Amino acid sequence: MPTLSSTGYRFGLIGYPLEHSRSPQLHQAALRACGLPGQYELLPIPPDEVKGLARVIHALRTGKRHGINVTIPHKTRVLAWVDELDPAAGAIRAVNTLVPRGGRVLGANTDAPGFWEDLVRAWPVWADGPARGLILGAGGAARAVAYALLSRGWEVVVVARRYAAAQQLLTDLSAPPERARALDWQAFARGEPAFGPEPWLIVNATPVGMWPHTNASPWPQHRAWPTRGAAYDLVYNPRVTQFMRQARAAGLPARDGLGMLVEQAVRAFVLWTNANPTCVRKAMAQTAGLITAPNP
């Protein structure tokens, strides 16, 4: 456990821009619920401000900061600054959580376990054994989702408008070729068969459909939806996206990414404080509006 000053834990989020982040609300709620003193601050660091990253790492090494979340555009950049990586961050090559460890800094990725935890909490059937996942997008979040599925023996297809990015993603994750395939977006939109029998878990890991462009969907207009499976949208603003509406109209259950946002935050908070995950999850889920607070 880190040494605390009289002001308690000092957590923060680095990235740019940060105005719309919900992380401060979630972590402040967890601090209150666990009876821990502290604060969670937004620490905007513009893309080219290397000194800002150096300052944050120094603060973690010297005990002046007790935990940091990392978002765009620094998730990959901080790889060069950390002393060790957890297995998920090492495989995905992206860090979303920095944890002080006795003068050293651990880079962790809680997006991958956060996605999986929310998926199987919502739909336990997907935990029954390896299945098939179709991932739209090949950015940082797609990497986390692909890692979560591939490491559990799933077959995965990554559809991206930059085919090379999808291929690179699979190479970086050492995805076994018999279980992994990159697919060009145009070919997918034209109806090229993706892979084996249904059910498929279809994951939107692009920002398409996010507020304010709420009428947009990444699902190609002329492509039929599978008849069995489910749709998971990493977007959580709005809570019901066009992608989710389309999936439901095709008879598939659909879920947004707010639960994943909460789960990745729970894991970060527990890594920093060792607090009880059940208590942390309840506080964060209530704050996010996923569960209703009991009447006092």
Ligand SMILES: NC(=O)c1ccc[n+]([C@@H]2O[C@H](COP(=O)([O-])OP(=O)(O)OC[C@H]3O[C@@H](n4cnc5c(N)ncnc54)[C@H](OP(=O)(O)O)[C@@H]3O)[C@@H](O)[C@H]2O)c1
């Ligand atoms: N729920 C959660 O906890 C959670 C966690 C992480 C991320 N997310 C959400 O996931 C989404 C992706 O985040 P990220 O960090 O992976 O972003 P990213 O690294 O910028 O990657 C975005 C991916 O989407 C693709 N893309 C963007 N616009 C597209 C379009 N119009 N058509 C097809 N593909 C398009 C990009 O392709 P190009 O490379 O060709 O541009 C890229 O492959 C965001 O909405 C983010 O908020 C949610």
